[in-house]
Amino acid sequence: MNFLTRNKQIILYGLALAVIIILVRWLEISYILADDSVDIYIGVIALLFTGLGVWLAIKLRKPKVETVIVEKEILLTPPVVFVLNENEVKRLNLSRRELEVLQWMAAGLSNQEIADKLFVSLNTIKTHTAQLFEKMEVKRRTQAVDLGKKLGLIP
Amino acid sequence: MNFLTRNKQIILYGLALAVIIILVRWLEISYILADDSVDIYIGVIALLFTGLGVWLAIKLRKPKVETVIVEKEILLTPPVVFVLNENEVKRLNLSRRELEVLQWMAAGLSNQEIADKLFVSLNTIKTHTAQLFEKMEVKRRTQAVDLGKKLGLIP
DNA sequence: TGCAAAATCACCCGAAAGTATGACCGCTGA
DNA sequence: TCAGCGGTCATACTTTCGGGTGATTTTGCA
Numbered sequence: 092m093n094f095l096t097r098n099k100q101i102i103l104y105g106l107a108l109a110v111i112i113i114l115v116r117w118l119e120i121s122y123i124l125a126d127d128s129v130d131i132y133i134g135v136i137a138l139l140f141t142g143l144g145v146w147l148a149i150k151l152r153k154p155k156v157e158t159v160i161v162e163k164e165i166l167l168t169p170p171v172v173f174v175l176n177e178n179e180v181k182r183l184n185l186s187r188r189e190l191e192v193l194q195w196m197a198a199g200l201s202n203q204e205i206a207d208k209l210f211v212s213l214n215t216i217k218t219h220t221a222q223l224f225e226k227m228e229v230k231r232r233t234q235a236v237d238l239g240k241k242l243g244l245i246p
Numbered sequence: 247m248n249f250l251t252r253n254k255q256i257i258l259y260g261l262a263l264a265v266i267i268i269l270v271r272w273l274e275i276s277y278i279l280a281d282d283s284v285d286i287y288i289g290v291i292a293l294l295f296t297g298l299g300v301w302l303a304i305k306l307r308k309p310k311v312e313t314v315i316v317e318k319e320i321l322l323t324p325p326v327v328f329v330l331n332e333n334e335v336k337r338l339n340l341s342r343r344e345l346e347v348l349q350w351m352a353a354g355l356s357n358q359e360i361a362d363k364l365f366v367s368l369n370t371i372k373t374h375t376a377q378l379f380e381k382m383e384v385k386r387r388t389q390a391v392d393l394g395k396k397l398g399l400i401p
Numbered sequence: 402t403g404c405a406a407a408a409t410c411a412c413c414c415g416a417a418a419g420t421a422t423g424a425c426c427g428c429t430g431a
Numbered sequence: 432t433c434a435g436c437g438g439t440c441a442t443a444c445t446t447t448c449g450g451g452t453g454a455t456t457t458t459g460c461a
Contacts, residue, residue, distance in 0.1 A: 138295075140291070140292040140295040140296045141299035141302070142299060144295065144296035144297060144298060144299020146299075147296070147299070147300060186406080186407055187407085188407075188408060197388070199384065199386055199388040199389030199390075199392045199393070200388075202448070203447080211408085212409075214409085214412085215408075215410060217448080218409075220448080221449065222407095224449075229354070230449080231356060231448085231449085232388060232449090233352070233353075233387060233388060234354030235354075236391065236392075237353060238354070341437060341438080343437075357419095367440055367441085369441055370438075372418080372419070372420090373440080374439095375418080376419070376421090377437095379419080385419085386419085386447090
């Protein structure tokens, strides 16, 4: 069954060949074709079988080449490399120490913990935070952290 | 000039046809071909021109389609659309209210402001935050916000 | 080298945040 | 039906935060 389907073109071609040969033979026997008309005869046969060949080639040649589109998903991870928004730092006139305090604040440290980490007194950190809030125009450390992230001051 | 190049195949085919017809005519004249051998003669011609047809078809038929592999880079932008990390919510056993409070906390609201926004008392918010901190194992709202962002609980 | 800005520290006070505990209500699943 | 949970609220207390003010030292730069 599969054989028939797969070789349908070839079988059809063979049958067509047979039919044409039979036809030609019959014409010949019937004396319809004179000896003189051999040229035309050959021409017709040639054209016929050329057409057949073309058809065969087109049919048999598989559509084959498929366009393969490979969709490659590439996950970009922008947060991996944090770049400080220098412009905002300048605009807000934030000092280095204030920015540092802001970063630790964002990490969830208390003023005391920041003080310990930076080896300064609690009061110093308080001063820094107070200045920071004033410059950033916020009232709470949570607001400062939120705004800081939005402005690209902290990762 | 261009005409010649573009129709080279067709011209070649025509010429081949002419040559073969001349050849056949010559054979006929030379009495090499007897009347009896017409079948074989036709068969040969048929095969010949079928081959020609196939060759023609293959040659003429387009500079076959090339395999095109397109690597499509799809940018995934995670920050654009925030999806809540349900797994973490379940793991930490956070209630809806607690998550809500966390979100407002992350926006920089004070407990009193959150209370006003949710139309509940300050004490209620305090209870929620206390429970939240216990479940998240943190001690401060800033820590909760930081961890919440890392775990995908808040945008 | 001098000066402004930055960094440091201190004290006080009120506000906000966080801790601990107890209580009430409504819903739900065993 | 009853235990458990989520949500609500309250009181009392401690800790931390933030505002205000003032002062000294350090540092970067013109």
